[in-house]
Amino acid sequence: MDNIKSIVLVREGSAERAFVLKDQPCPAPSAGQVLIAVEAFGLNFADIMARKGLYRDRPPLPTVLGYDVVGRISAIGSGVTRLKPGQRVTAMTRFGGYSQYAVTQEPAAAVIPEDMDAGVALALTTQYCTAWYAAEECVRLQPGEQVLVHAAAGGVGTALVQMALRRGAIVYGTAGSEQKLQALKTAGVHHPIAYRERDWDQQIRKRCGDRGLDVVWDSVGGTTFRKSLALLGAGGRIVAYGASSLSDASNSFQRSLRGLAFGLYHPVRFLMPSQALIGVNMLRIGDERPEVLERCLREVVACTAAGDLRPHVGGYFDAKDIAKAHTFLESRKSSGKVAVHWT
Numbered sequence: 001m002d003n004i005k006s007i008v009l010v011r012e013g014s015a016e017r018a019f020v021l022k023d024q025p026c027p028a029p030s031a032g033q034v035l036i037a038v039e040a041f042g043l044n045f046a047d048i049m050a051r052k053g054l055y056r057d058r059p060p061l062p063t064v065l066g067y068d069v070v071g072r073i074s075a076i077g078s079g080v081t082r083l084k085p086g087q088r089v090t091a092m093t094r095f096g097g098y099s100q101y102a103v104t105q106e107p108a109a110a111v112i113p114e115d116m117d118a119g120v121a122l123a124l125t126t127q128y129c130t131a132w133y134a135a136e137e138c139v140r141l142q143p144g145e146q147v148l149v150h151a152a153a154g155g156v157g158t159a160l161v162q163m164a165l166r167r168g169a170i171v172y173g174t175a176g177s178e179q180k181l182q183a184l185k186t187a188g189v190h191h192p193i194a195y196r197e198r199d200w201d202q203q204i205r206k207r208c209g210d211r212g213l214d215v216v217w218d219s220v221g222g223t224t225f226r227k228s229l230a231l232l233g234a235g236g237r238i239v240a241y242g243a244s245s246l247s248d249a250s251n252s253f254q255r256s257l258r259g260l261a262f263g264l265y266h267p268v269r270f271l272m273p274s275q276a277l278i279g280v281n282m283l284r285i286g287d288e289r290p291e292v293l294e295r296c297l298r299e300v301v302a303c304t305a306a307g308d309l310r311p312h313v314g315g316y317f318d319a320k321d322i323a324k325a326h327t328f329l330e331s332r333k334s335s336g337k338v339a340v341h342w343t
Contacts, residue, residue: 002026003023003024003025003026004023004024004025004026004099004100004101005021005022005023005024005099005100005319005342006021006022006023006024006064006098006099007019007020007021007022007064007065007098007099007319007322008020008021008022008024008062008063008064008098009050009051009061009062009063009064009065010061010062011061012051012052012053012061013051013052015051015322015323015324015326015327015330016323016327018051018323018326019322019323019326020062021319021320024064024099026101027096027099027101027102027103028075028103029075029076029077029080029103030077030103031077031079032077032078032079032080032105032106033076033077033080033103033104033105033106034073034075034076034077034080034083034089034091034103034104034105034106034109035073035074035075035076035101035102035103036069036071036072036073036074036089036101036102036103036104036109037071037072037073037074037100037101038069038070038071038097038099038100038101038102038342039069039070039071039072039118039341039342040069040070040071040118040122040339040340040341041066041068041069041070041097041098041099041102041122041339041340042066042067042068042069042097042119042122042123042125042126042127042337042338042339042340043325043326043329043337043338043339043340044067044068044126044127044155045154045155045219045242046067046126046242047065047066047067047326047329048326048329048330050065051065051326057283058095059095063095064095064096064097064098064099065095065097065098066093066095066096066097066098066099066102067092067093067094067095067097067125067126067283068090068091068092068093068097068122068125068126068127069090069091069093069097069102069104069122069125070088070089070090070091070112070118070121070122071088071089071102072085072086072087072088072089073085073086073087073089073109074101076106080106081106082106083106083109083111087111088111088112088113088114088116089109089110089111089112090109090110090112090121090122090124090125090297090301091104091108091109091110091125092104092108092109092125092126092129092282092286092293092297093108094108094283094286094287098319098322098340100342105286107286107290107291107293107294107297108125108286108293108294108297109297110124110294110297110298110301111301112124112301112305113305116304116305117313118339118341119311119313119316119337119339120304120311120313120337122337122339123155123159123311123312123313123336123337124297124300124301124304124311125297126155126282127155127156127158127159127311127337128156128159128300128304128309128311129282129293129296129297129300130156130159130241130280130282131156131159131160131163132159132163132296132299132300133280133282133285133292133296134156134160134217134239134241134278134280135160135163135164135167135217136163136296136299137292137296138237138239138278138280139215139237139239139278141163141164141167141168141169141214141215142167142168142169142214143167143168143169144169144170145167145169145170145214145215146169146170146172146208146211146212146213146214146215147164147169147170147171147172147213147214147215147216147217148171148172148173148174148204148213148215148216148217148228148231149161149164149171149172149173149174149189149217150173150174150195150216150217150218150219150220150228151174151175151219151220152171152173152174152175152184152187152189152192153173153175153180153184153335153336154219154334154335154336155314155336155337155338156217156219156241156242157173157217157219158187158311158312158335158336159300159309159311160217161173161184161187161188161189162187162309162310164215165188166308166309169214169215170190170191171188171189171190171191172189172190172191172193172204172207172208172213173189173191173192173193174192174193174194174195174200175192175193175194175195176194176195176196176332177333178194180335181194183335191204191207195224200227201227201228201230201231204231205231208231208233210233211233212231212232212233212234212236213228213231213232213233213236214232214233214235214236214237215237215238215239216229216231216232216236216237216238216239217238217239217241218238218239218240218241219240219241219242219243220242220243221240221242221243222243225238225240225263226263229263229277232273232275233273234273234274234275235273235274235275236273236275236276237275237276237277237278238275238276238277238278239278239279239280240277240278240279240280241279241280241281265277311336311337312335312336312337313336313337313338313339314334314335314336314337314338315328315334315338315339316339316340316341317338317339317340317341318340318341318343319340319341319342319343321340322340325338325340
């Protein structure tokens with residue numbers, strides 16, 4: 001096959017200077033892999049962290065980012081039994097998604113309906129799979145439990161809200177603008193909270209009472225994590241799946257300070273109140289527990305096709321406008337999934 005177009009991260013820093021569109025050889029699927037002709041790829045906040053050099057798992061430069069794609073199976077490697085060429089799929093990629101063709105392991109791809117919107121399909125991989133694992137596998141929600149979702153209008157946050165409401169939980173959700181707070185009300189969040197207010201944690205404490213929260217999902221980290229942990233009641237669980245607060249730091253010293261703001265904890269801190277701290281990194285789950293990723297992806301695709309989950313797409317961009325797409329996501333003005341199309 002001829003060379004393909006890829007968006008290559010060549011330097012760290014601003015989105016306007018970080019990327020170059022290059023011709024590269026088309027990848028070939030190895031054993032257990034599939035090759036996908038990419039219709040569109042998605043952005044995740046991990047892309048922002050990787051662009052700034054803050055994501056530990058990112059390959060050295062130059063490299064191609066991208067954790068989720070939608071398109072058609074173009075070729076399959078030996079040992080692939082579930083998928084076949086021509087099928088339309090959504091898939092999680094271990095980097096390499098910002099390309100016209102991408103490879104991934106078979107368990108990381110799932111067949112989708114022909115009429116499913118590309119942005120909706122992209123939301124199901126990294127974001128909805130992360131939410132499903134964090135809500136359905138790490139935490140077993142019970143009706144009436146009180147839960148807090150940080151960045152509840154974002155991609156994973158939107159999914160977590162839907163999953164918590166589906167289980168009959170009472171949902172608190174934080175957001176940073178009045179528009180997003182209104183969106184949370186529309187989505188069914190019982191208690192939208194403006195996180196820019198310094199006493200947001202005290203507002204939650206007054207509403208949830210002495211029992212405290214049962215579950216917190218935190219993608220922010222820093223002091224937000226520490227305040228959230230203090231809101232947990234006996235038997236509470238806090239699930240950390242990101243640290244977006246680090247992306248706002250302008251230098252390594254500031255990042256170190258914000259990292260320390262998480263706090264240092266001895267196991268007894270969790271043992272005595274019977275609490276749990278759970279970390280989630282879906283790239284590692286995909287690497288080492290592919291059957292878990294396959295199960296999560298299968299569930300979110302089925303629930304979306306049935307109408308039980310409703311992914312929201314916050315923006316569509318053309319591949320040539322990758323810098324604009326990154327800037328839009330980084331501005332925190334987006335809600336739901338940001339999708340980038342090849343034309």
